[in-house]
Amino acid sequence: MSTTTFAPPPPTEPGASIQGVPAGADNGSADNGSAGNDAGPRLGISHTLIYRSTALLGAAAVVCFAAFLGRSSERLGSTTMVEIVLTLLAGAAIAAAVLCTPRGRRIAGIWPAGLLLALTALTAISASWSVTPDASWQEAGLLLAYSAVFIASVALARAVPNRCEAVLGGIALAAVIVCGYALLTKVFPTLEPNNQWARLLAPYGYWNATGLTAAMGLVACLWLGSRRTGHALVNALAYPAAGLLMVALMLSYSRGALVVAAIGVALWLCIVPLRLRGATLLIVAGACAAGIVSYDFASSVLSSEKVALASRITAGHRLGVLLLAMLLLLLALGIAIGFAAGRRAPSQALRRRAGATLFVLLALAILAVVGALAASQRGFTGTISHGVSTLTNPSAAVPANTPGRLTALSSVRARYWKEALQVFSAHPGLGAGGGGYATASLRYRPANLDAKHAHGYVVQTLADLGIVGIVLTLALLAAWMAAAGNATHPFNRRWSGWRWRTLSLPYTPERVALLSMLCVVVTFGLHSLVDWTWYVPGTAIAALICAGWLAGRGPLQEPLDAPERWRHLAPSGPSRMKLAAATAAIVVALLAAWSQWQPQHSAEESQEALVLSGGNAQEQARALAAAEAAVASDPLSAQARFRLADIQGLDGKQAQATATLKHAVKLQPANPETWYYLGRQELEAGNASAAVRALQAALYLNPQKIEIQDKYVQALRDAKTR
Numbered sequence: 001m002s003t004t005t006f007a008p009p010p011p012t013e014p015g016a017s018i019q020g021v022p023a024g025a026d027n028g029s030a031d032n033g034s035a036g037n038d039a040g041p042r043l044g045i046s047h048t049l050i051y052r053s054t055a056l057l058g059a060a061a062v063v064c065f066a067a068f069l070g071r072s073s074e075r076l077g078s079t080t081m082v083e084i085v086l087t088l089l090a091g092a093a094i095a096a097a098v099l100c101t102p103r104g105r106r107i108a109g110i111w112p113a114g115l116l117l118a119l120t121a122l123t124a125i126s127a128s129w130s131v132t133p134d135a136s137w138q139e140a141g142l143l144l145a146y147s148a149v150f151i152a153s154v155a156l157a158r159a160v161p162n163r164c165e166a167v168l169g170g171i172a173l174a175a176v177i178v179c180g181y182a183l184l185t186k187v188f189p190t191l192e193p194n195n196q197w198a199r200l201l202a203p204y205g206y207w208n209a210t211g212l213t214a215a216m217g218l219v220a221c222l223w224l225g226s227r228r229t230g231h232a233l234v235n236a237l238a239y240p241a242a243g244l245l246m247v248a249l250m251l252s253y254s255r256g257a258l259v260v261a262a263i264g265v266a267l268w269l270c271i272v273p274l275r276l277r278g279a280t281l282l283i284v285a286g287a288c289a290a291g292i293v294s295y296d297f298a299s300s301v302l303s304s305e306k307v308a309l310a311s312r313i314t315a316g317h318r319l320g321v322l323l324l325a326m327l328l329l330l331l332a333l334g335i336a337i338g339f340a341a342g343r344r345a346p347s348q349a350l351r352r353r354a355g356a357t358l359f360v361l362l363a364l365a366i367l368a369v370v371g372a373l374a375a376s377q378r379g380f381t382g383t384i385s386h387g388v389s390t391l392t393n394p395s396a397a398v399p400a401n402t403p404g405r406l407t408a409l410s411s412v413r414a415r416y417w418k419e420a421l422q423v424f425s426a427h428p429g430l431g432a433g434g435g436g437y438a439t440a441s442l443r444y445r446p447a448n449l450d451a452k453h454a455h456g457y458v459v460q461t462l463a464d465l466g467i468v469g470i471v472l473t474l475a476l477l478a479a480w481m482a483a484a485g486n487a488t489h490p491f492n493r494r495w496s497g498w499r500w501r502t503l504s505l506p507y508t509p510e511r512v513a514l515l516s517m518l519c520v521v522v523t524f525g526l527h528s529l530v531d532w533t534w535y536v537p538g539t540a541i542a543a544l545i546c547a548g549w550l551a552g553r554g555p556l557q558e559p560l561d562a563p564e565r566w567r568h569l570a571p572s573g574p575s576r577m578k579l580a581a582a583t584a585a586i587v588v589a590l591l592a593a594w595s596q597w598q599p600q601h602s603a604e605e606s607q608e609a610l611v612l613s614g615g616n617a618q619e620q621a622r623a624l625a626a627a628e629a630a631v632a633s634d635p636l637s638a639q640a641r642f643r644l645a646d647i648q649g650l651d652g653k654q655a656q657a658t659a660t661l662k663h664a665v666k667l668q669p670a671n672p673e674t675w676y677y678l679g680r681q682e683l684e685a686g687n688a689s690a691a692v693r694a695l696q697a698a699l700y701l702n703p704q705k706i707e708i709q710d711k712y713v714q715a716l717r718d719a720k721t722r
Contacts, residue, residue, distance in 0.1 A: 091589020130433020153548025175217020
């Protein structure tokens with residue numbers, strides 16, 4: 001077994017040939033950047049290993065922290081803590097990057113970072129017209145954390161550019177940890193005893209997020225297993241990692257994640273000239289993973305819902321044994337393949353034959369699919385049109401959460417998309433406000449479904465922020481694509497002088513890693529079009545780190561040296577301007593964290609008021625003080641005013657309770673909950689006519705809620721008897 005570390009050749013200028021291989025060819029050369037004017041000594045191998053390990057483990061820790069603690073943005077509490085920690089860490093990283101970036105180095109990624117901040121500002125400002133201003137403020141807090149992570153990645157890409165491979169390795173490691181834990185919950189069901197689903201829920205509590213993590217991790221593993229640099233044993237770990245991610249992807253039963261994984265892998269094979277290595281990894285890992293997936297699908301205990309815990313434990317242990325055997329087999333195969341490729345590289349003729357064989361197999365597979373569609377009852381075009389109709393039909397039957405859903409086309413998303421477009425039609429310019437879809441859509445919902453997101457970034461943005469929000473998003477996308485293309489040149493061509501020009505840029509290890517990052521971001525972006533994973537911190541943070549690094553790298557032709565030492569600084573230390581910028585980054589991060597904390601602090605005060613209410617006079621006074629503090633912490637919150645009104649009602653202050661709820665209605669007149677609470681209060685105070693008017697408004701805004709219907713009928717009866 002070869003465990004040597006492949007040494008990179010000397011640095012080369014962009015466009016030059018490397019070791020006799022023409023520029024742009026499939027080569028495994030490394031490019032650590034030009035030394036430029038930095039005449040300082042290079043770090044020793046031990047220091048370099050420490051810095052790379054720090055970058056790798058840091059990226060993995062950030063993503064895992066967001067995945068395991070943040071879960072989704074639907075709840076306060078742990079999600080708020082994730083936002084605060086990410087914001088503070090990003091502020092510290094930005095400050096450090098400002099101090100470490102050499103003088104004279106141009107800052108890249110300004111436009112994408114500025115437009116993301118503008119989108120965050122628009123979300124915060126939308127609280128002034130939002131149907132739920134408290135939700136808009138919370139959405140702005142999440143976007144603040146996202147913006148901070150993106151800007152930190154941009155800054156670090158300029159300060160330490162040669163840590164690109166370590167960061168991508170950290171993304172792969174995080175995906176393996178997240179998906180490994182998800183599979184452990186199936187091997188050991190006692191880890192999640194309340195989970196009655198066959199699909200993988202952990203750690204997000206949402207199977208599609210788990211599937212997306214596996215899809216993004218698979219792209220990163222393609223890079224790890226195909227690269228020609230690095231330690232041979234580390235590269236071999238990509239084989240068991242890819243197998244594990246494939247199993248997790250299939251057992252999540254996520255059709256969207258499966259589709260974007262295929263697109264991300266196909267894009268990687270198109271733009272990264274390591275196709276045979278990548279195809280080898282995919283075929284070997286896929287063949288082994290297919291056996292595990294087939295066993296799981298064939299077992300009714302593992303693939304059915306609401307199975308007894310004892311039965312799941314026994315079947316899970318068997319699955320665990322098979323998974324362990326698969327991982328060991330793939331590790332051995334990975335080492336063997338790496339050893340064989342390291343001892344004797346395949347000849348050019350063998351590469352051509354292998355490439356032709358893969359192309360023929362792919363063409364045969366496509367022809368088989370086309371033939372099957374043509375031979376179906378509806379024919380080729382009829383089958384496609386029926387599939388599109390089923391996919392976009394809001395009334396189509398929703399498939400069960402079993403392996404059979406992987407071949408089904410119907411989905412409840414069509415209902416959410418229709419409602420989001422209806423909200424957009426009612427508020428075309430600025431939308432219903434950040435996070436307003438959850439409340440504004442109740443007016444158009446034909447059934448009592450619990451959905452806070454439209455399951456698609458575009459439709460959600462149209463509903464929340466209207467035309468202004470979508471235009472700003474498109475501008476952000478265009479700016480990022482320009483920056484990412486400048487850093488990667490994925491197709492080795494560039495538009496110049498009204499025609500396409502061929503670029504002679506070598507596929508250095510850095511460029512291959514950057515291209516792989518691009519595929520990770522595309523995988524996430526496509527999935528966010530059909531799901532709400534943009535609002536799941538664990539998946540979004542991984543993509544934002546890669547997106548920020550691509551935006552901040554700057555022109556690929558520009559050689560950058562990463563100053564791990566502070567040798568570029570003057571003997572007297574950093575300049576005053578740098579110190580001022582670093583201090584400003586810390587101060588802004590602290591202020592942002594304080595604003596993110598306020599909704600959570602309000603919720604905690606409201607909970608304390610609920611616990612203290614109904615006690616003796618002293619506890620009742622403390623409950624009232626806590627409820628008032630909750631309103632003061634988050635004056636936009638309707639829930640805080642509901643709690644305050646409840647406490648005032650228990651104190652016998654009915655007039656004050658009614659006034660509090662009227663203020664809540666004035667604050668959120670398009671929220672059915674404010675009208676419902678006001679109507680209930682009026683009914684308890686004996687004002688049946690006023691209760692009828694308030695509950696009529698609540699019923700108009702949310703006609704499907706049973707509680708509103710019951711209170712409205714009760715108010716009508718009381719009004720008639722009086």
